[in-house]
Amino acid sequence: MSFSSIDFPVKVDLNACIADKGCTVCIDACPLDVLVIDPATGKASMKYDECWYCLPCEKDCPTQAIRVDIPYLLR
Amino acid sequence: MQTINNEERALTTAEIETDILVIGGGTAGPMAAIKAKQQDPSLRVLLLEKANVKRSGAISMGMDGLNNAVIPGYATPEQYVKEITVANDGIVNQKTLFAYAENSYAMIEELDSWGVKFEKDENGDYAVKKVHHMGTYVLPMPEGHDIKKVLYRKLKQTRVKITNRLVATRVLIAEDGRVAGALAFDCRSGVFTVIRAKAVILCTGAAGRLGLPASGYLFGTYENPTNAGDGYSMAYHAGAELSGIECFQINPLIKDYNGPACAYVTGPLGGYTANAQGERFIESDYWSGQMMQEFHQELAGGKGPVFLKVDHLAEETIANIETILHSNERPSRGRFHEGRGTNYRTDMIEMHISEIGLCSGHSASGVWVNEHAETTVQGLYAAGDLACVPHNYMLGAFVYGRLAGESAASYCANTELAKVDTTQVETERQRIFAPLNRKHGLSPAQVEYKLRRLVNDYLQPPKVARRMEIGLVRFEEIRNDIQQMLATNPHELMRAAEVGFILDCAEMAAKASLFRTESRWGLYHARQDYTERNDAEWSVHVQVQKDQAGTMSVFKRALEPYIVEPDDVEKAVYQQIRIQPKGTVVLSGGSHEL
Numbered sequence: 001m002s003f004s005s006i007d008f009p010v011k012v013d014l015n016a017c018i019a020d021k022g023c024t025v026c027i028d029a030c031p032l033d034v035l036v037i038d039p040a041t042g043k044a045s046m047k048y049d050e051c052w053y054c055l056p057c058e059k060d061c062p063t064q065a066i067r068v069d070i071p072y073l074l075r
Numbered sequence: 076m077q078t079i080n081n082e083e084r085a086l087t088t089a090e091i092e093t094d095i096l097v098i099g100g101g102t103a104g105p106m107a108a109i110k111a112k113q114q115d116p117s118l119r120v121l122l123l124e125k126a127n128v129k130r131s132g133a134i135s136m137g138m139d140g141l142n143n144a145v146i147p148g149y150a151t152p153e154q155y156v157k158e159i160t161v162a163n164d165g166i167v168n169q170k171t172l173f174a175y176a177e178n179s180y181a182m183i184e185e186l187d188s189w190g191v192k193f194e195k196d197e198n199g200d201y202a203v204k205k206v207h208h209m210g211t212y213v214l215p216m217p218e219g220h221d222i223k224k225v226l227y228r229k230l231k232q233t234r235v236k237i238t239n240r241l242v243a244t245r246v247l248i249a250e251d252g253r254v255a256g257a258l259a260f261d262c263r264s265g266v267f268t269v270i271r272a273k274a275v276i277l278c279t280g281a282a283g284r285l286g287l288p289a290s291g292y293l294f295g296t297y298e299n300p301t302n303a304g305d306g307y308s309m310a311y312h313a314g315a316e317l318s319g320i321e322c323f324q325i326n327p328l329i330k331d332y333n334g335p336a337c338a339y340v341t342g343p344l345g346g347y348t349a350n351a352q353g354e355r356f357i358e359s360d361y362w363s364g365q366m367m368q369e370f371h372q373e374l375a376g377g378k379g380p381v382f383l384k385v386d387h388l389a390e391e392t393i394a395n396i397e398t399i400l401h402s403n404e405r406p407s408r409g410r411f412h413e414g415r416g417t418n419y420r421t422d423m424i425e426m427h428i429s430e431i432g433l434c435s436g437h438s439a440s441g442v443w444v445n446e447h448a449e450t451t452v453q454g455l456y457a458a459g460d461l462a463c464v465p466h467n468y469m470l471g472a473f474v475y476g477r478l479a480g481e482s483a484a485s486y487c488a489n490t491e492l493a494k495v496d497t498t499q500v501e502t503e504r505q506r507i508f509a510p511l512n513r514k515h516g517l518s519p520a521q522v523e524y525k526l527r528r529l530v531n532d533y534l535q536p537p538k539v540a541r542r543m544e545i546g547l548v549r550f551e552e553i554r555n556d557i558q559q560m561l562a563t564n565p566h567e568l569m570r571a572a573e574v575g576f577i578l579d580c581a582e583m584a585a586k587a588s589l590f591r592t593e594s595r596w597g598l599y600h601a602r603q604d605y606t607e608r609n610d611a612e613w614s615v616h617v618q619v620q621k622d623q624a625g626t627m628s629v630f631k632r633a634l635e636p637y638i639v640e641p642d643d644v645e646k647a648v649y650q651q652i653r654i655q656p657k658g659t660v661v662l663s664g665g666s667h668e669l
Binding site for chain 2: 028029030031032033048050051052053054055056059060068069070071073074075
């Protein structure tokens with residue numbers, strides 16, 4: 001799923017994500033700016049563990065590639 | 076990944092010139108920018124946002140209702156002003172409340188004409204509900220999720236210039252004391268930006284990252300955690316007066332999720348706040364300090380904890396509640412309940428109280444403004460959650476955004492750009508970029524964690540002098556730690572800058588709380604060493620300001636004269652929040668029929 005082996009709230013489906021084709025919708029939407037393009041895969045990925053679980057990244061994704069889980073500390 | 080090294084980055088400077096700079100593109104900011112441009116299309120208006128205007132601020136996922144709509148036929152401005160005067164224990168500038176109340180209906184109609192959806196009855200009239208103690212002011216927005224899209228479309232139509240991912244850190248002040256612009260840096264490229272402007276409008280929202288949530292998660296806040304108190308700190312350093320900082324924001328929230336449950340939506344549909352026995356214990360769910368005091372007592376008492384109860388409602392009502400709550404404002408609450416196995420049909424929702432914050436949208440702590448959204452600094456305006464207009468909520472942000480935009484546009488018509496103080500620019504450049512140039516240092520996340528943990532330890536009400544005094548000593552130590560922070564990229568630099576904002580807010584919160592030696596606003600300012608409300612001495616505004624010597628001064632400002640005086644029965648309403656057991660005789664004017 002993502003390049004970090006630690007479990008982060010924002011999960012990206014690498015098959016559905018089209019960031020490698022130039023899409024930056026989720027990266028633009030995130031208020032905390034925690035999403036980046038993973039240089040290894042060219043896909044969106046959560047880099048900083050600073051998620052507000054607010055969901056614009058998930059709602060605005062044109063290919064429904066994102067699923068946001070409630071952060072572990074709150075679950 | 077980074078192609079430019081730290082040294083080059085700190086030296087890269089961009090310059091922008093505009094007439095009006097609006098800082099913060101959430102709720103009040105877009106409205107301020109639109110209204111300034113509409114009033115004078117020849118003005119250059121720049122909307123600066125730390126995130127992205129499309130999805131930033133408190134209403135990034137929309138809003139489920141207007142909490143304080145003053146709609147003809149349901150409420151009058153006079154009635155509203157009296158309600159909020161009483162709800163805020165008398166410490167209000169009524170002129171600012173009137174300016175809100177009198178412009179609130181026109182703003183609803185304008186938003187409606189732009190495409191924002193409000194609930195209407197079968198006749199097409201606004202379907203206003205009663206949640207407050209006296210008047211009827213809550214207008215649901217079950218389809219309020221698109222409000223940011225509507226605002227963005229209007230910004231484009233009005234040709235407002237937008238810049239995203241810029242973190243403003245200081246307002247520029249000219250030699251004569253008026254505004255000259257602002258300083259900012261890009262949280263991705265690190266480019267330092269000097270923005271020259273005739274007028275600056277602060278719309279940066281609440282100080283929502285002040286206390287540490289009980290979950291321990293730094294970003295598990297009620298407010299959008301982007302709102303670190305940036306504007307409170309910027310206004311302070313610009314020399315503006317801040318007011319009511321000791322009147323904290325503390326909210327009744329879903330435990331651990333730390334978001335609204337939300338009683339304003341469920342209340343009109345038959346839901347209510349209950350104790351562990353499923354009994355109602357407060358007469359109204361409208362958020363006030365007095366309500367929070369009762370909530371706090373029930374939570375910690377033998378009948379605690381506290382829950383939101385909707386499990387007694389009909390299936391179609393519950394389904395309706397789910398649709399509204401799981402698609403607006405904080406839609407992930409549905410996901411949270413699912414994870415815990417909580418079903419509205421069979422379970423009550425466990426609640427708790429939040430950590431402290433500063434927010435005039437809900438309580439009263441903010442940058443002092445008059446009824447034209449002017450601060451005490453020439454050319455500096457404020458609107459929304461950070462402007463001291465008690466209980467002004469989302470609609471207040473829109474109304475004051477409008478007032479700020481129009482006032483700033485009028486001011487610009489007769490004003491030239493002020494000269495930029497190059498010393499201020501260079502001092503700020505050094506301060507902001509220092510963490511990037513260190514080879515070894517403290518993690519901004521750890522400094523923030525420790526600071527916010529200290530805020531909980533020393534400032535969470537009930538308050539007592541000795542505890543707050545120790546807190547101030549510890550905050551000074553954090554001020555030294557800030558000089559040791561290390562950042563390895565512009566994103567971390569943004570977090571480092573935010574620690575500075577949070578620290579300024581913590582110090583203001585402690586000093587204003589120490590200064591007001593009485594108890595007021597229920598839990599918001601409950602002093603254990605001064606347990607009584609003392610109207611004779613403390614019917615005043617408490618102001619915080621950076622003085623000429625650069626130190627934090629706290630002083631009294633005479634209460635702005637009232638325009639309407641609440642009568643004795645009205646005055647007692649918010650003192651009598653707890654439901655009395657049957658047969659109780661209430662002697663002090665609390666037998667008011669609701």
